[in-house]
Amino acid sequence: MDNHNSEHAELSEHDDGQIAEAHHPSYGVNVLVWIGLIALTSITVSISGINLGSLALTVALIIATVKTMFVINFFMHLKFDNKVFKIFVGVCMLIFIVVLVLTFFDLTFRYE
Amino acid sequence: MSQNIDTTQQEIHEIHIHRDDFGSKMGMWLFLFTEVLLFGGLFILYASYRFIYPNEFALAASELDMLMGAINTVILLTSSLTVVLGIVALQKNNKKLCLFFMWVTVVCGILFLVNKYFEWGAKFHHGIYPKGPALQDMSEGEVMYFGLYYVMTGLHGLHIVVGLAFIGFVMWQIKKDVLTSTNFQKLENAGLYWHLVDIIWIFLFPLFYLIH
DSSP states (O other): OOTTOOOOTTOOOOSSSOOOOTTOOOHHHHHHHHHHHHHHHHHHHHHHHSOOTTHHHHHHHHHHHHHHHHIIIIISOGGGSOHHHHHHHHHHHHHHHHHHHHHHHHHHHHTO | OHHHHHHHHHHHHHHHHOOOHHHHHHHHHHHHHHHHHHHHHHHHHHHHHHHHOHHHHHHHHTTSOHHHHHHHHHHHHHHHHHHHHHHHHHHTTOHHHHHHHHHHHHHHHHHHHHHHHHHHHHHHHTTOSTTOHHHHTSOHHHHHHHHHHHHHHHHHHHHHHHHHHHHHHHHHHHHTTSSBTTBOHHHHHHHHHHHHHHHHHHHHHHHHHSOO
16 A cells, blocks of 8 residues: 555556546545535535625525535546546536526516 | 467456446546436526525525535535545555445435435424425415425435445445456446535535525
């Protein structure tokens, strides 16, 4: 167990489609990300106690999005992954946002 | 003769090592996008009704226990961490530590479900369930809120159960040395699924528990 060898940069990479994580993060990085996620959770809970009015939802969603970015990039390894997965996730998010915005075009004009 | 045996063994070896980890990972991500489609539709539905009934949603949300929601958030975030640590442990060829982290994940998942059970139980006790007495006196917006609450947290809870089964299966394969430090894609896929379930909760929590 080479716990000190934090980066397995030289893990086997076979030519038949097998991939092993290159530049894989160690335990420490993930624990730091977790601390960040817990901190963001306490921030979002404490902020909800303050009356921010219409801003409250925006702030809550921004914090949730930042947390999601942490989870996707570090826990799901997207940051270290093949470019194609990054494009996939980007397109997926874009489609979701487009559909959401289009729905609200309808809603805002319907309930003026 | 001995050459024949050698070639056969080589063939067996080649069959044995033929794996497509990249394809496996891609398949998992594509599946996760269908999950985003499923929950995304519900989130858009939620957004629409919250837009129409902002005050009713805030009123109904006051019924929810914010502390319970926050505890469950911490539990899920921790379980996501332990999955990643389990993957790192397996990659470092530390099978025992990997299984330990995966057990912590399973315990966290079960704790989450136990909390959900008490949460839903408290709602049922207050008459908040389909056709329940409390719901009859509520406005349309509040009924919509609780409808979405039950469907979305219920579907999410179902995903926790499926995720636990997936993790349990992967743990069994790790125990049997089917998955090892050089063959861990299935564990990573289980992790990807678990993290998606975590992300969905990251949005469910502020949207249902933190409205004022």
